Amino acid sequence: MATHDYRGVFGADGTRRVTRTAVPEVPAEADLVVEDPASGFCGAVVAVDIREVTLEDRHGARRVFPLRPAAFLVEGRTATLVVPKRAAAAPARSASGSVKVQGHTARTARAARIWVEGLHDATLIEQVWGHDLRVEGVVVEPMHGMDDLTAAVAEFEPGPQRRLGVLVDHLVVGSKESRAARSVEGPHVLVTGHPYVDVWQAVKPSVVGIRAWPEIPRGIDWKTGVCAALRWGEPADGARRVLGAVRDFRDLETPLIGAVERLIDFVTA
Numbered sequence: 001m002a003t004h005d006y007r008g009v010f011g012a013d014g015t016r017r018v019t020r021t022a023v024p025e026v027p028a029e030a031d032l033v034v035e036d037p038a039s040g041f042c043g044a045v046v047a048v049d050i051r052e053v054t055l056e057d058r059h060g061a062r063r064v065f066p067l068r069p070a071a072f073l074v075e076g077r078t079a080t081l082v083v084p085k086r087a088a089a090a091p092a093r094s095a096s097g098s099v100k101v102q103g104h105t106a107r108t109a110r111a112a113r114i115w116v117e118g119l120h121d122a123t124l125i126e127q128v129w130g131h132d133l134r135v136e137g138v139v140v141e142p143m144h145g146m147d148d149l150t151a152a153v154a155e156f157e158p159g160p161q162r163r164l165g166v167l168v169d170h171l172v173v174g175s176k177e178s179r180a181a182r183s184v185e186g187p188h189v190l191v192t193g194h195p196y197v198d199v200w201q202a203v204k205p206s207v208v209g210i211r212a213w214p215e216i217p218r219g220i221d222w223k224t225g226v227c228a229a230l231r232w233g234e235p236a237d238g239a240r241r242v243l244g245a246v247r248d249f250r251d252l253e254t255p256l257i258g259a260v261e262r263l264i265d266f267v268t269a
Contacts, residue, residue, distance in 0.1 A: 041057065112267035120242075127243065158188035168180075202252055204252065213226065
Protein backbone atom coordinates (compact mmCIF):
# COMPACT_ATOMS: atom_id res chain seq x y z
CA MET A 1 0.00 0.00 0.00
CA ALA A 2 1.38 3.38 -0.99
CA THR A 3 2.01 6.01 1.66
CA HIS A 4 1.30 9.66 1.07
CA ASP A 5 3.34 12.85 1.28
CA TYR A 6 1.29 15.80 2.43
CA ARG A 7 2.53 19.10 1.00
CA GLY A 8 1.22 22.61 1.48
CA VAL A 9 0.54 24.78 -1.58
CA PHE A 10 -1.05 28.22 -1.94
CA GLY A 11 -4.15 28.77 -4.03
CA ALA A 12 -4.90 31.81 -6.22
CA ASP A 13 -6.59 33.53 -3.27
CA GLY A 14 -3.43 33.15 -1.17
CA THR A 15 -4.87 30.56 1.18
CA ARG A 16 -2.80 27.49 2.05
CA ARG A 17 -4.14 24.19 0.82
CA VAL A 18 -2.96 20.69 1.64
CA THR A 19 -2.49 18.25 -1.22
CA ARG A 20 -1.78 14.58 -0.98
CA THR A 21 0.89 12.97 -3.18
CA ALA A 22 1.20 9.17 -3.34
CA VAL A 23 4.63 7.92 -2.33
CA PRO A 24 5.63 4.77 -4.22
CA GLU A 25 6.80 1.66 -2.46
CA VAL A 26 10.11 0.43 -3.87
CA PRO A 27 11.47 -3.07 -3.15
CA ALA A 28 14.87 -2.76 -1.46
CA GLU A 29 16.62 -5.09 -3.90
CA ALA A 30 20.34 -5.65 -3.58
CA ASP A 31 22.41 -2.88 -5.24
CA LEU A 32 19.50 -0.42 -5.41
CA VAL A 33 21.01 3.04 -4.83
CA VAL A 34 19.08 5.19 -2.37
CA GLU A 35 19.69 8.29 -0.28
CA ASP A 36 18.79 9.10 3.29
CA PRO A 37 17.85 12.80 2.96
CA ALA A 38 18.16 13.46 6.68
CA SER A 39 21.88 12.61 6.76
CA GLY A 40 22.75 12.91 3.10
CA PHE A 41 24.18 9.36 3.12
CA CYS A 42 23.84 7.72 -0.29
CA GLY A 43 24.58 4.07 -0.93
CA ALA A 44 23.53 0.74 -2.39
CA VAL A 45 21.33 -1.73 -0.54
CA VAL A 46 23.38 -4.62 0.81
CA ALA A 47 20.91 -6.06 3.36
CA VAL A 48 17.32 -5.54 4.40
CA ASP A 49 14.78 -6.99 6.82
CA ILE A 50 11.38 -5.93 8.09
CA ARG A 51 12.94 -3.37 10.48
CA GLU A 52 15.98 -1.84 8.77
CA VAL A 53 18.08 -1.51 5.65
CA THR A 54 21.87 -1.44 5.33
CA LEU A 55 23.43 0.86 2.75
CA GLU A 56 27.02 0.89 1.51
CA ASP A 57 28.52 3.97 -0.14
CA ARG A 58 31.13 4.04 -2.90
CA HIS A 59 33.94 4.12 -0.33
CA GLY A 60 32.74 0.91 1.32
CA ALA A 61 31.30 2.59 4.41
CA ARG A 62 28.06 1.06 5.67
CA ARG A 63 25.20 2.54 7.68
CA VAL A 64 21.96 1.05 8.95
CA PHE A 65 18.66 2.95 8.70
CA PRO A 66 15.20 2.04 10.00
CA LEU A 67 12.54 1.33 7.39
CA ARG A 68 10.09 4.21 7.73
CA PRO A 69 7.43 5.44 5.31
CA ALA A 70 8.62 8.05 2.82
CA ALA A 71 12.06 8.05 4.42
CA PHE A 72 14.36 7.68 1.38
CA LEU A 73 15.08 9.16 -2.03
CA VAL A 74 15.24 6.86 -5.04
CA GLU A 75 16.43 8.61 -8.20
CA GLY A 76 15.73 11.88 -6.43
CA ARG A 77 12.12 11.08 -5.58
CA THR A 78 10.67 10.27 -2.17
CA ALA A 79 9.98 6.56 -1.74
CA THR A 80 9.08 4.00 0.90
CA LEU A 81 11.48 1.07 0.91
CA VAL A 82 9.88 -2.34 1.45
CA VAL A 83 11.29 -5.83 1.83
CA PRO A 84 11.36 -7.53 -1.61
CA LYS A 85 9.01 -10.42 -2.20
CA ARG A 86 11.01 -13.60 -2.28
CA ALA A 87 10.80 -15.95 -5.20
CA ALA A 88 9.12 -19.26 -4.52
CA ALA A 89 11.50 -21.63 -2.82
CA ALA A 90 13.21 -24.06 -5.15
CA PRO A 91 12.18 -27.69 -4.68
CA ALA A 92 14.34 -29.59 -2.22
CA ARG A 93 17.01 -31.71 -3.85
CA SER A 94 18.38 -35.05 -2.80
CA ALA A 95 22.11 -35.73 -2.61
CA SER A 96 21.97 -37.04 -6.19
CA GLY A 97 20.50 -33.75 -7.44
CA SER A 98 17.02 -35.16 -8.09
CA VAL A 99 13.88 -33.47 -6.78
CA LYS A 100 13.30 -34.82 -3.29
CA VAL A 101 9.99 -36.59 -2.76
CA GLN A 102 8.61 -35.22 0.51
CA GLY A 103 6.78 -37.46 2.95
CA HIS A 104 7.54 -40.57 0.93
CA THR A 105 7.77 -43.95 2.61
CA ALA A 106 10.13 -46.52 1.13
CA ARG A 107 8.58 -48.52 -1.67
CA THR A 108 8.44 -52.29 -1.38
CA ALA A 109 11.64 -53.60 -2.91
CA ARG A 110 11.52 -54.61 -6.55
CA ALA A 111 12.84 -57.96 -7.68
CA ALA A 112 15.44 -55.99 -9.64
CA ARG A 113 18.86 -55.43 -8.05
CA ILE A 114 21.99 -53.36 -8.48
CA TRP A 115 25.22 -55.16 -7.63
CA VAL A 116 28.44 -53.36 -6.78
CA GLU A 117 31.91 -54.72 -6.16
CA GLY A 118 32.32 -54.02 -2.46
CA LEU A 119 30.98 -52.52 0.74
CA HIS A 120 32.54 -49.11 0.11
CA ASP A 121 30.84 -48.90 -3.30
CA ALA A 122 27.49 -49.74 -1.70
CA THR A 123 27.99 -47.19 1.08
CA LEU A 124 28.91 -44.42 -1.36
CA ILE A 125 25.90 -45.11 -3.57
CA GLU A 126 23.61 -45.10 -0.53
CA GLN A 127 25.00 -41.74 0.59
CA VAL A 128 24.35 -40.09 -2.76
CA TRP A 129 21.48 -42.04 -4.34
CA GLY A 130 19.81 -43.48 -1.25
CA HIS A 131 16.70 -41.31 -1.54
CA ASP A 132 16.19 -42.20 -5.20
CA LEU A 133 16.70 -45.90 -4.52
CA ARG A 134 14.13 -45.95 -1.71
CA VAL A 135 11.59 -44.08 -3.83
CA GLU A 136 12.08 -46.61 -6.64
CA GLY A 137 12.33 -49.66 -4.36
CA VAL A 138 15.78 -50.70 -5.60
CA VAL A 139 18.18 -52.65 -3.41
CA VAL A 140 21.97 -52.33 -3.82
CA GLU A 141 24.05 -55.36 -2.85
CA PRO A 142 27.85 -55.78 -2.68
CA MET A 143 29.28 -58.71 -4.67
CA HIS A 144 32.69 -58.70 -2.95
CA GLY A 145 34.50 -59.25 -6.22
CA MET A 146 33.97 -60.17 -9.87
CA ASP A 147 35.46 -63.66 -9.86
CA ASP A 148 32.16 -65.59 -9.89
CA LEU A 149 30.05 -63.04 -11.77
CA THR A 150 28.85 -65.41 -14.49
CA ALA A 151 27.63 -68.01 -12.00
CA ALA A 152 26.07 -65.37 -9.76
CA VAL A 153 24.11 -63.84 -12.64
CA ALA A 154 22.88 -67.25 -13.75
CA GLU A 155 21.72 -67.99 -10.22
CA PHE A 156 19.90 -64.64 -10.04
CA GLU A 157 17.86 -65.57 -13.15
CA PRO A 158 17.31 -62.10 -14.67
CA GLY A 159 14.08 -61.45 -16.54
CA PRO A 160 11.72 -58.67 -17.69
CA GLN A 161 10.52 -58.03 -14.12
CA ARG A 162 13.82 -59.02 -12.54
CA ARG A 163 16.44 -56.81 -14.10
CA LEU A 164 20.01 -56.74 -12.88
CA GLY A 165 22.45 -53.85 -12.99
CA VAL A 166 26.13 -54.32 -12.18
CA LEU A 167 28.56 -51.51 -11.31
CA VAL A 168 32.19 -52.38 -11.97
CA ASP A 169 35.44 -50.70 -10.94
CA HIS A 170 38.20 -50.24 -13.56
CA LEU A 171 35.94 -50.96 -16.52
CA VAL A 172 38.41 -50.18 -19.30
CA VAL A 173 39.15 -51.83 -22.64
CA GLY A 174 41.12 -55.05 -22.26
CA SER A 175 40.65 -55.41 -18.51
CA LYS A 176 39.36 -58.59 -16.87
CA GLU A 177 36.38 -56.54 -15.72
CA SER A 178 35.43 -55.67 -19.30
CA ARG A 179 35.69 -59.34 -20.33
CA ALA A 180 33.48 -60.37 -17.41
CA ALA A 181 30.96 -57.67 -18.33
CA ARG A 182 30.66 -58.93 -21.90
CA SER A 183 30.08 -62.48 -20.69
CA VAL A 184 26.94 -61.61 -18.70
CA GLU A 185 25.33 -58.71 -20.53
CA GLY A 186 21.93 -59.32 -22.09
CA PRO A 187 18.47 -57.79 -22.48
CA HIS A 188 17.86 -57.99 -18.72
CA VAL A 189 21.42 -57.39 -17.48
CA LEU A 190 23.35 -54.14 -17.80
CA VAL A 191 26.97 -53.72 -16.69
CA THR A 192 28.34 -50.20 -16.33
CA GLY A 193 31.43 -48.91 -14.62
CA HIS A 194 34.09 -46.28 -14.25
CA PRO A 195 37.78 -46.22 -15.20
CA TYR A 196 39.12 -45.87 -11.66
CA VAL A 197 41.04 -48.65 -9.91
CA ASP A 198 38.83 -48.28 -6.83
CA VAL A 199 35.65 -46.38 -6.03
CA TRP A 200 37.63 -44.11 -3.68
CA GLN A 201 39.34 -42.72 -6.77
CA ALA A 202 35.94 -41.65 -8.12
CA VAL A 203 35.78 -39.12 -5.28
CA LYS A 204 37.28 -35.80 -6.37
CA PRO A 205 40.71 -35.34 -4.73
CA SER A 206 39.86 -31.86 -3.45
CA VAL A 207 36.97 -33.31 -1.45
CA VAL A 208 39.42 -35.28 0.72
CA GLY A 209 41.97 -32.46 0.83
CA ILE A 210 44.56 -33.72 -1.66
CA ARG A 211 45.74 -32.49 -5.05
CA ALA A 212 45.57 -35.87 -6.74
CA TRP A 213 45.26 -39.54 -5.91
CA PRO A 214 48.73 -41.09 -5.63
CA GLU A 215 50.02 -43.54 -8.22
CA ILE A 216 50.24 -47.01 -6.67
CA PRO A 217 52.54 -49.61 -8.32
CA ARG A 218 50.87 -52.73 -9.66
CA GLY A 219 51.03 -55.63 -7.26
CA ILE A 220 50.30 -53.47 -4.20
CA ASP A 221 46.77 -53.36 -2.81
CA TRP A 222 45.50 -49.97 -3.98
CA LYS A 223 43.79 -48.87 -0.75
CA THR A 224 46.75 -49.98 1.35
CA GLY A 225 49.16 -48.11 -0.93
CA VAL A 226 47.05 -44.95 -0.90
CA CYS A 227 46.79 -44.91 2.88
CA ALA A 228 50.55 -45.41 3.20
CA ALA A 229 51.35 -42.68 0.67
CA LEU A 230 48.98 -40.19 2.32
CA ARG A 231 49.72 -41.28 5.89
CA TRP A 232 46.10 -42.08 6.53
CA GLY A 233 46.72 -45.17 8.61
CA GLU A 234 44.94 -48.41 7.76
CA PRO A 235 42.40 -48.80 4.91
CA ALA A 236 39.60 -48.67 7.48
CA ASP A 237 40.85 -45.22 8.52
CA GLY A 238 41.01 -44.17 4.89
CA ALA A 239 37.48 -45.38 4.28
CA ARG A 240 36.13 -43.25 7.11
CA ARG A 241 37.98 -40.25 5.71
CA VAL A 242 36.86 -40.72 2.10
CA LEU A 243 33.26 -41.78 2.64
CA GLY A 244 32.79 -39.24 5.40
CA ALA A 245 33.83 -36.40 3.07
CA VAL A 246 31.20 -37.09 0.39
CA ARG A 247 28.02 -35.03 0.72
CA ASP A 248 26.41 -35.16 -2.71
CA PHE A 249 26.96 -35.93 -6.40
CA ARG A 250 29.12 -32.85 -6.87
CA ASP A 251 31.84 -34.55 -4.83
CA LEU A 252 32.08 -37.38 -7.36
CA GLU A 253 33.72 -37.73 -10.78
CA THR A 254 31.39 -37.70 -13.79
CA PRO A 255 32.04 -41.29 -14.99
CA LEU A 256 30.74 -42.74 -11.72
CA ILE A 257 27.68 -40.48 -11.71
CA GLY A 258 26.77 -41.47 -15.25
CA ALA A 259 27.29 -45.16 -14.58
CA VAL A 260 25.02 -45.22 -11.53
CA GLU A 261 22.29 -43.14 -13.20
CA ARG A 262 22.23 -45.56 -16.15
CA LEU A 263 21.84 -48.53 -13.82
CA ILE A 264 18.96 -46.95 -11.90
CA ASP A 265 17.18 -46.09 -15.12
CA PHE A 266 17.72 -49.62 -16.44
CA VAL A 267 16.45 -51.59 -13.46
CA THR A 268 13.40 -49.33 -12.99
CA ALA A 269 12.38 -49.25 -16.66
